[in-house]
Amino acid sequence: MSIGTSKLQGTRGDHKDQLANAVKLLLLWLAASDGDVDESEIEFADEHLPEAEESVSAEKLLGEIRAADLFRLEMALRVLGKESRELRASFLDMAVAMSMADREIAFTENHLLRFYADALFLGQDMLRARFRSVTGRDLPEPGDPGQAGFWDQGGQATRKRMPTSEESMRLAQAHTLLALSADTTLSELEQKYGELKKIFESERVAAMGPAAERVAAHRLERIEEAYLVVLAELSGGGS
């Protein structure tokens, strides 16, 4: 199995398939780029790798990304780059959401987001704006892994993860996921919840194919879970 070996060649498949496979390849590169593939990313790969026959191991997923050569990645960027600005911006939202799936953005994810923003004609200003909209924070500088201090501070491997679906979401995590401060009000909660739902609603990402829909749906699930946690707290029912 090799990602996109036939479907990204661009001459046979129809446009919809080309776009869907381009989005999938670029999102998978982002998912695997930190070398630390979490459960949601493996679940994502399970459902959307074309020939996946069983649970995909982290090693297998990373191997598939390594098997994707530069030509296919370039073709994927060119296919997506020809789409409307709205769709490209929507892809960037998906990429930001995926990069923040485990709360912190890794060095490689940071660089890939910056690269995608340039390669898709969106630019760094739009990336910073979309990053802030989706995460409520400023896009951090990536740091320098060529300096010993980077690794002494944890590097990109030791990152706190978002809780899996089996774990309860804590209030602080819910605030982070909704890009809200700890002293948020009910009106701020409702406003941010509405904004994030619009970013990840299925109608907005449907044109990008199942991979983007899956990322958006997963993010939406987490947003709704976080909304209920914060709502319960504000209503006096939190633990």
Add this chain to the structure above:
Amino acid sequence: MKDLYARLGLEPEATLEQIEAAAKDSGHSESVAGVLLVPDHRAGYDHCHATLTAIGNLRKRLKLDDEPTWFTQECRDFVPRKKRAEAPEASASEPGERGPFPEPELSEEPSADRGLNWPVIAVIVIGVALAAWAVLR
């Protein structure tokens, strides 16, 4: 991010002995000692190195390497050194590339970001002006 291997004149597959030898009097001994000579740090660094190498090569392919972009400022070690005029075709010897590949058939989106072909535009403008002048005379 510095490409420590390139600065030491080594490949990422270099042994610890080769790294230690190259690091002496290189001016990068502190970074080398804290990154490449610590196995966990080196593994993480190598992963970042591979990603930046791929990004640098893709930026070159997509003509996103000429302008003073954020990337070329912060990661100039990873911008392929050869100018396109000197190396018009992708080379299989460049790190991270598997080639040679055929040129993509898809056309690029017209965009100011990619730059304009000013010599061709100048020739067209001069030609139109001369034709207009000839007709009006």
